[in-house]
Amino acid sequence: MAITKTDFINYTKCPRYMALAEIKKERLEADVFYDDYKESEKQEQIQELLGSMFELNEAEEEVDLVDKINRQLEAMLKYYNQVEIEAGRIVKNMFPGKTVFAEETHNQECFDFNRNGIKYMCYVDVYNECEDKINIIEVKATTSKKYVELLGNYPKCEKYSIFQEINNIHYLKDELDGYDIEAEMPLEKYTELREKLFDRYGIGGYIYDLAVQRFIIEGEYKQSNNQEQLKNIKYYLAVLNCDYIFDGTYEGGKPVYNQDSDGNEIITFFDMTKVTEEFQKIILNDADNLEKNIRELNPSPCKLGKWCGYKKQNCCKFFTPICGAHIPKKNSSLSYIHNGFGFKDLDGNRIKGLDLINEGYIDMLDIPEAWITNEAHRIQRDCLSFDTVHLDKEKLAMGLKQLQYPIYHLDFETFPCPMPRYKGEWPYIQSPFEFSLHIEHAPGVCDKDKDNYVFLATSHKDEREELVKKLVEWINPDKGTLFAQNVAFEKGRIKELAKIFPEYKEPLMKMYDRGFDLLWLVNTKSSFYEELGFDKTRAKLFNFYDKRLSGSFSIKKTLPVFSDLSYDNLVVKNGTEAIVEYANYPYMSKEEFDLKYKALEIYCKQDTWAMVVILDELRKLVK
Numbered sequence: 001m002a003i004t005k006t007d008f009i010n011y012t013k014c015p016r017y018m019a020l021a022e023i024k025k026e027r028l029e030a031d032v033f034y035d036d037y038k039e040s041e042k043q044e045q046i047q048e049l050l051g052s053m054f055e056l057n058e059a060e061e062e063v064d065l066v067d068k069i070n071r072q073l074e075a076m077l078k079y080y081n082q083v084e085i086e087a088g089r090i091v092k093n094m095f096p097g098k099t100v101f102a103e104e105t106h107n108q109e110c111f112d113f114n115r116n117g118i119k120y121m122c123y124v125d126v127y128n129e130c131e132d133k134i135n136i137i138e139v140k141a142t143t144s145k146k147y148v149e150l151l152g153n154y155p156k157c158e159k160y161s162i163f164q165e166i167n168n169i170h171y172l173k174d175e176l177d178g179y180d181i182e183a184e185m186p187l188e189k190y191t192e193l194r195e196k197l198f199d200r201y202g203i204g205g206y207i208y209d210l211a212v213q214r215f216i217i218e219g220e221y222k223q224s225n226n227q228e229q230l231k232n233i234k235y236y237l238a239v240l241n242c243d244y245i246f247d248g249t250y251e252g253g254k255p256v257y258n259q260d261s262d263g264n265e266i267i268t269f270f271d272m273t274k275v276t277e278e279f280q281k282i283i284l285n286d287a288d289n290l291e292k293n294i295r296e297l298n299p300s301p302c303k304l305g306k307w308c309g310y311k312k313q314n315c316c317k318f319f320t321p322i323c324g325a326h327i328p329k330k331n332s333s334l335s336y337i338h339n340g341f342g343f344k345d346l347d348g349n350r351i352k353g354l355d356l357i358n359e360g361y362i363d364m365l366d367i368p369e370a371w372i373t374n375e376a377h378r379i380q381r382d383c384l385s386f387d388t389v390h391l392d393k394e395k396l397a398m399g400l401k402q403l404q405y406p407i408y409h410l411d412f413e414t415f416p417c418p419m420p421r422y423k424g425e426w427p428y429i430q431s432p433f434e435f436s437l438h439i440e441h442a443p444g445v446c447d448k449d450k451d452n453y454v455f456l457a458t459s460h461k462d463e464r465e466e467l468v469k470k471l472v473e474w475i476n477p478d479k480g481t482l483f484a485q486n487v488a489f490e491k492g493r494i495k496e497l498a499k500i501f502p503e504y505k506e507p508l509m510k511m512y513d514r515g516f517d518l519l520w521l522v523n524t525k526s527s528f529y530e531e532l533g534f535d536k537t538r539a540k541l542f543n544f545y546d547k548r549l550s551g552s553f554s555i556k557k558t559l560p561v562f563s564d565l566s567y568d569n570l571v572v573k574n575g576t577e578a579i580v581e582y583a584n585y586p587y588m589s590k591e592e593f594d595l596k597y598k599a600l601e602i603y604c605k606q607d608t609w610a611m612v613v614i615l616d617e618l619r620k621l622v623k
């Protein structure tokens with residue numbers, strides 16, 4: 001039987017995964033060839049890419065595409081491949097000798113070895129060999145931010161990263177000779193942050209991946225009695241540089257990622273040689289468990305936990321249909337708002353997250369009353385138990401009073417491309433390609449069609465300036481309210497556009513200053529209501545709650561409570577689908593393009609119209 005790196009990662013999640021994967025007899029005996037390997041890697045890469053694209057999004061509805069990997073989503077792979085190509089190019093410039101990566105050859109460097117009758121194998125993204133040194137480089141379409149921002153400090157002092165960059169390679173500071181870590185943060189803090197690199201279900205996920213590679217590579221060298229070579233191998237993660245700003249150079253219509261004006265390369269490296277070495281005892285233990293799982297192939301339920309990736313883009317594919325199928329979609333014990341710390345039972349033990357499910361607390365009402373100490377949780381529970389609606393009429397009325405007219409209901413659709421595409425962009429910038437605007441002139445005075453304005457890019461060419469021109473043409477920056485669900489997102493895009501197009505900075509920043517969030521009305525915003533004179537406790541509590549919200553104030557949840565508008569009958573139903581359709585522009589026939597263009601317009605228009613409808617319903621509640 002052959003186990004690839006991806007298999008290793010999946011089969012070591014829990015004892016059940018492999019049995020559920022219904023590995024058939026022939027598969028168990030089969031070898032794995034390059035094309036099979038690439039196919040399974042491709043599926044992983046799409047998930048990974050989507051995961052990176054959405055790590056900033058809190059809308060839980062966006063996760064449902066994970067199982068719908070299809071030809072359309074493969075358009076995204078183009079960007080993943082670009083990351084690998086750029087990594088290979090930069091490695092060639094940085095390291096002398098021979099460099100092998102996917103773009104150059106069908107036969108990426110492959111390693112394998114046998115252990116207890118199992119063949120472990122992996123292909124290396126970028127392999128570099130010079131004289132007596134070997135560099136193994138694992139490329140990930142994520143950004144350096146998550147590693148660089150492992151920050152520590154002394155109280156009230158400047159924060160420092162645990163990494164130091166030298167010539168585009170980041171090193172852990174404890175690995176640099178004579179580095180005075182204690183001058184920046186207490187050693188315990190440094191150690192605590194460094195430990196996070198070993199959390200395979202958290203920030204250490206990609207490092208775990210690299211450590212599995214190392215396990216297989218070392219296995220091959222040891223098996224071929226080439227142990228001496230091991231000390232000459234370095235292991236790097238190559239990721240997108242979060243500091244990189246694209247200067248807008250193109251050749252033959254394609255972006256050329258030169259060093260930016262601050263000397264940053266688009267890809268930066270993290271030396272994980274020492275960390276992956278320390279990881280090996282964990283990997284060895286996981287390999288033993290994996291072999292046990294293969295022998296036992298036991299499909300019985302096991303504990304759910306962080307390995308399931310619940311509510312994450314990389315959620316285990318068995319969670320929804322099998323392992324988590326008994327968790328109700330609405331009002332489960334996991335639907336209590338802001339409940340990261342879980343509940344304290346009567347003995348003072350904390351039970352949180354999926355452990356509530358493991359211990360049999362499945363429905364919202366399964367949580368014993370005595371455990372509920374938070375007022376918001378009490379309201380949620382009462383609304384469910386007694387089928388009532390919670391409304392703080394006075395607070396909502398005060399919130400509504402603060403709105404100035406006209407109200408500009410605004411929603412951007414953005415493309416968080418791994419590779420910056422236009423001048424002034426950086427990796428994963430949320431680059432707007434569409435917006436919808438509904439203008440509400442006075443309370444309730446807004447026509448669904450006549451008061452709607454949509455800008456939608458017609459191609460992948462840089463149309464940002466046209467978009468900005470339409471924004472400043474349709475929105476009067478000196479009057480009214482800029483209104484959005486999660487307005488921080490819309491404001492963030494406006495601020496970025498103001499920076500990239502300074503000639504429009506003044507009107508854009510005036511709009512920015514007029515931002516108001518629909519969520520402040522339905523849910524709340526403590527500081528806003530405290531300023532309006534409400535006490536802290538009341539300011540913190542949501543204004544409205546209905547059991548149908550099931551612990552979420554996302555527009556897809558609030559809309560059915562306030563209207564019968566639905567996204568179900570739309571061609572484009574959510575933000576992820578909008579991104580995919582836009583990404584597919586270049587591959588569409590004229591007919592398909594016309595159809596999808598219209599569908600994108602309708603989808604975005606629905607988002608702003610939904611806000612108009614909800615706002616109107618909120619007004620009725622306080623009459």
Ligand code: SF4
Pocket residue numbers: 013014015016017020302303304305307308316317318319323324
């Ligand atoms: S959902 Fe969780 S418990 Fe079930 S197979 Fe996946 S990782 Fe294992």
